[in-house]
Amino acid sequence: MNIENLVQISETEWEIPTYTRHDMRVPVRLFATRALLEQIMDDKSLEQAVNATTLPGLVGSVIVMPDMHQGYGFPIGGVAATEYPHGVISPGAIGYDINCGVRLLSSSIELESARGEMDSLATALNKYCPSGVGKEGVIKVSLKELDHVLRDGSRWALKNGYASEADLARTEETGSLEGADPGGVSERAKARGRGQIGSLGAGNHFIEVEVVDEIFDEEAANVMGLSKGCLTVQIHCGSRGLGHQVCTDYVQQFQSAVRKYGIDLPDRELVCAPMDSPEGQAYLGAMRAAANFAFANRQLLAFAARRAFEEIFAPGKQNWHLHQVYDIAHNMGKIETHEVNGKQMKVCVHRKGATRAFGPGSPGLPPEYKKIGQPVIIPGSMGTASWVLVGTEDSMTRSFGSSCHGAGRVMSRSKAKKEVQGDVLRQELEERGIKVRAGSMPGLAEEAPSAYKDVDAVVDTVSAAGIARKVARLKPVAVIKG
Amino acid sequence: MGFEEISHTADWSVHVWAEDVPSLFAEAARAMNALAGTVTDQGPRVKRMFESEGTDVESLLVAFLSELVYYQEQDHGLAFDIFALKIEEPALTGEAVSKGQMLKVEMEGAQIVSTDKAIKAVTYHNLKIEKTNRGFEATIVFDV
Numbered sequence: 001m002n003i004e005n006l007v008q009i010s011e012t013e014w015e016i017p018t019y020t021r022h023d024m025r026v027p028v029r030l031f032a033t034r035a036l037l038e039q040i041m042d043d044k045s046l047e048q049a050v051n052a053t054t055l056p057g058l059v060g061s062v063i064v065m066p067d068m069h070q071g072y073g074f075p076i077g078g079v080a081a082t083e084y085p086h087g088v089i090s091p092g093a094i095g096y097d098i099n100c101g102v103r104l105l106s107s108s109i110e111l112e113s114a115r116g117e118m119d120s121l122a123t124a125l126n127k128y129c130p131s132g133v134g135k136e137g138v139i140k141v142s143l144k145e146l147d148h149v150l151r152d153g154s155r156w157a158l159k160n161g162y163a164s165e166a167d168l169a170r171t172e173e174t175g176s177l178e179g180a181d182p183g184g185v186s187e188r189a190k191a192r193g194r195g196q197i198g199s200l201g202a203g204n205h206f207i208e209v210e211v212v213d214e215i216f217d218e219e220a221a222n223v224m225g226l227s228k229g230c231l232t233v234q235i236h237c238g239s240r241g242l243g244h245q246v247c248t249d250y251v252q253q254f255q256s257a258v259r260k261y262g263i264d265l266p267d268r269e270l271v272c273a274p275m276d277s278p279e280g281q282a283y284l285g286a287m288r289a290a291a292n293f294a295f296a297n298r299q300l301l302a303f304a305a306r307r308a309f310e311e312i313f314a315p316g317k318q319n320w321h322l323h324q325v326y327d328i329a330h331n332m333g334k335i336e337t338h339e340v341n342g343k344q345m346k347v348c349v350h351r352k353g354a355t356r357a358f359g360p361g362s363p364g365l366p367p368e369y370k371k372i373g374q375p376v377i378i379p380g381s382m383g384t385a386s387w388v389l390v391g392t393e394d395s396m397t398r399s400f401g402s403s404c405h406g407a408g409r410v411m412s413r414s415k416a417k418k419e420v421q422g423d424v425l426r427q428e429l430e431e432r433g434i435k436v437r438a439g440s441m442p443g444l445a446e447e448a449p450s451a452y453k454d455v456d457a458v459v460d461t462v463s464a465a466g467i468a469r470k471v472a473r474l475k476p477v478a479v480i481k482g
Numbered sequence: 483m484g485f486e487e488i489s490h491t492a493d494w495s496v497h498v499w500a501e502d503v504p505s506l507f508a509e510a511a512r513a514m515n516a517l518a519g520t521v522t523d524q525g526p527r528v529k530r531m532f533e534s535e536g537t538d539v540e541s542l543l544v545a546f547l548s549e550l551v552y553y554q555e556q557d558h559g560l561a562f563d564i565f566a567l568k569i570e571e572p573a574l575t576g577e578a579v580s581k582g583q584m585l586k587v588e589m590e591g592a593q594i595v596s597t598d599k600a601i602k603a604v605t606y607h608n609l610k611i612e613k614t615n616r617g618f619e620a621t622i623v624f625d626v
Contacts, residue, residue: 043491070491072607072623096603096625192555202600203626241555244603244625248548251606255537268540268606412489413626442519442598 001046003037006030012465015061016050023266024053029061031399031465036066039410039453043070045077051266052080057087057274059340059347063399065354066461067408067453071095073269076353076409079402082275084335084346088263089280090272091254091287093350094333096247098287099294100205100238101172101329102377103302104388105322106225107232109313111211111477114231117312121209122435122478124308129207129301131200131439131482138198138300146194150182153292157299167299169366171327172356175295181285185242186249189286193242193293198300202439202482204447205237206379207305209435210386210474220372220390220471224325232474233309233322234386235301236379238331239294246290250283275348287333298327325388326375330355330405338400349400357391357403357468374401376468378459381407381452382444382481383429386474387459394466403468407455416451417442435478444481483617485513494601494624501617503539504567507546507587510622511565514547517624518554519598520561522591528560532587540609542569542585543620547604549587554600562591601626 006014009029014037016028028049032040040046045068052062052074059081068077073092082088114121130137141149149156154175157163168174200207210232215221226232239246254271257279258264263272273279306322313320333350340347349356358365358374365374373390380386384407395401411419422441425448429436438444462468483505488495496513500506530553534545546567553560566588603625611620 045491072493072605072625076492092605188552192552196555203602241602245552248551248603252536252541252545252548255541255606259537267608269608271606409491412491413494414487414489440598446599 002041012461016046021050024050026053026058027061028053028064030064031461031467032066033461036453036457036461040068045070045075048073048075049078051270052078052093054265055080055082055088055090055093055270055272056263057082059083059345060400063402065404066458067404067406069408069410071352073267074352077404078352079354079400080350081338081347081400084348085276086274087348088272089275089283089333089348090270090350091247091250091283092269092271093352094287095331095352096244097238097331098243098246099291099329100331101294101298101327102379103235103298103327104325104377105233105302105305106325107230107322108227108319109231109317110229111231112229114313118435118478121308121312122437122480124311125207125305125478125480126437128304128308129200129480130198131480137196138304140195141197143190143194146190147182149197149296150185150289150292151180152176153295154299157296162303163299167302167324170324171295172329173364175299175327177288177291179285180288180292182289184282184286185246185289189242189245189249192245193240196240196242197293197297198304199240200237200301200482201240202443205482206382207301207480208234208476209478210234210476212472213385213475214473216470216472223368223372224375224388224471225323226325226388226472233305234377234379234474235298235305237298237301239290240297242293243290246286250286254279291329291332295327326377328355328375328377336401339397351402353405354402355405356401357395358401359391359393359396362396362401373469376403378404378455379406380455381449382447382479383432383434383449383476384455387455387470388472388474389459389468390471392466392469395468399467403462404458407452407458409451410453411451413446416446416448420445420448420450429479434476438481447481483509485509487517488621490623494626495621497619497621499616499619503569503611503618506611506618506620507543507567508565510543510547511550512563514550514601514624515561515563518601521595522561523593523595525592527590527592529588529590532589534585535582536585537582539569539583539611540606542583543611544604544606544609546585546587551601551604554594559594560591561594562589564590599626
């Protein structure tokens with residue numbers, strides 16, 4: 001596919017019409033500038049977006065964000081809504097790391113007053129927030145207790161002293177999705193997750209200490225507790241091995257389901273089942289349980305980060321506390337009501353590498369965010385900026401209340417490993433004043449900033465397109481990676 | 483028999499070839515260990531058995547490699563490098579109702595000492611085991 005196959009709607013919006021390929025059920029709507037689109041053309045992400053349009057029961061368009069890149073089956077940065085309850089749910093369109101997401105905590109500690117402690121802070125965060133391949137978590141729960149985690153998510157953390165009501169109020173779905181069914185989560189998945197709760201893992205997941213570098217919307221930043229020059233903590237991780245196993249199990253089971261329901265797809269990774277089928281209902285319950293595990297996981301990591309802040313800053317500062325700004329998923333399937341062709345319609349919105357970005361007044365937002373819109377936290381590539389945005393009225397009508405989720409990869413992992421040396425990269429970051437704690441040097445190399453698109457260009461695009469509004473830019477000062 | 487890493491933007495992909503299907507499965511497992519940079523203990527060896535039933539041979543490959551992903555995170559991490567694999571048509575096993583084909587594996591390995599980067603899941607993305615003049619070939623995409 002090339003750019004000539006696309007219809008340009010505006011400077012930041014493009015369409016792949018249904019006549020492009022015979023099996024497309026709906027068009028693809030793409031938010032990107034021409035420059036970002038040219039980068040997207042380098043891999044198979046557009047072909048994957050077209051493949052996604054073949055899912056039965058789709059409504060509107062398949063939406064793709066400017067941070068889009070090639071995944072497997074469904075592209076990263078994709079949003080697809082299927083009619084509820086007869087449309088399908090596709091585990092591959094939500095992703096293996098169910099409820100991979102981001103939590104942002106704010107503080108009133110000014111960087112300038114804390115520069116001397118940054119090294120110790122990075123070490124303390126590394127000590128209290130377990131990271132790395134298969135690493136075990138802050139606590140180990142019994143299988144019975146794990147079922148409570150799966151059913152209640154952050155509410156389980158609250159009951160056990162790891163969270164406050166204020167944390168839950170500022171978490172998507174208050175960190176506890178209804179309809180979670182621990183019974184639909186296999187023993188294998190539970191075995192993988194049981195020891196990992198409260199751990200960061202590896203890959204692109206991280207904990208960063210950042211400074212609020214620039215504020216674009218004073219009112220929204222005030223409401224969120226973000227002050228220029230002050231430290232924040234960003235936690236990016238998901239449901240660890242448990243979520244991966246849930247997706248693995250259901251992608252395997254749905255290989256038979258598509259035959260049973262006569263669904264023909266161009267890629268087996270897109271397998272799906274009608275939401276009102278026993279298979280679809282089982283996956284929905286298990287997916288929600290895995291999502292609750294991820295909410296609880298990020299809550300435990302926030303608890304651990306607070307412990308590190310207390311250890312480093314409590315002796316010398318009166319106000320060292322970390323306050324929750326928001327916690328939001330970017331790999332999730334949610335039953336939501338949206339306007340489609342002028343009609344209110346209940347749909348399942350699949351977001352894979354896309355963040356929910358509900359506009360002001362939307363249901364489910366805490367009272368203080370009702371006026372400004374849902375906070376959207378965009379992690380940057382290590383060493384570059386991260387962003388805080390809010391959802392808009394436009395995002396509700398044009399992208400099923402969704403926005404981008406990050407910078408988006410542009411270089412393959414194998415190429416990054418060849419071109420970047422982990423220890424050299426660490427040295428470079430340290431010279432720029434960013435403290436780095438990393439479990440694996442090859443892993444660090446794969447996540448080099450040069451392997452990603454320019455996050456500022458991605459954010460400028462969603463902002464210009466009107467599907468999110470800028471609130472603040474954050475710059476990293478310490479990075480903890482598995 | 484062999485494998486080579488294929489460029490993939492977000493994840494890892496490997497092309498594997500071998501003279502027969504069981505050897506292809508074993509080579510895919512070794513490719514996984516190599517990609518992950520897995521180093522195992524030189525001490526005591528461990529043995530495990532695995533059986534799976536699938537809609538076709540590709541689903542057996544995904545099930546087999548997913549089993550190895552599972553073991554990476556169990557018993558403080560286990561990796562396997564020796565495999566005895568048998569793929570059977572269910573009709574030959576005498577099973578009345580079956581989804582497709584059966585896989586039986588005996589595998590031997592050791593405790594993982596270190597891993598550069600874990601493979602978290604095995605995908606079906608464009609997965610097709612094809613007969614070629616090199617025997618059998620497949621390209622597998624892993625989530626990392």
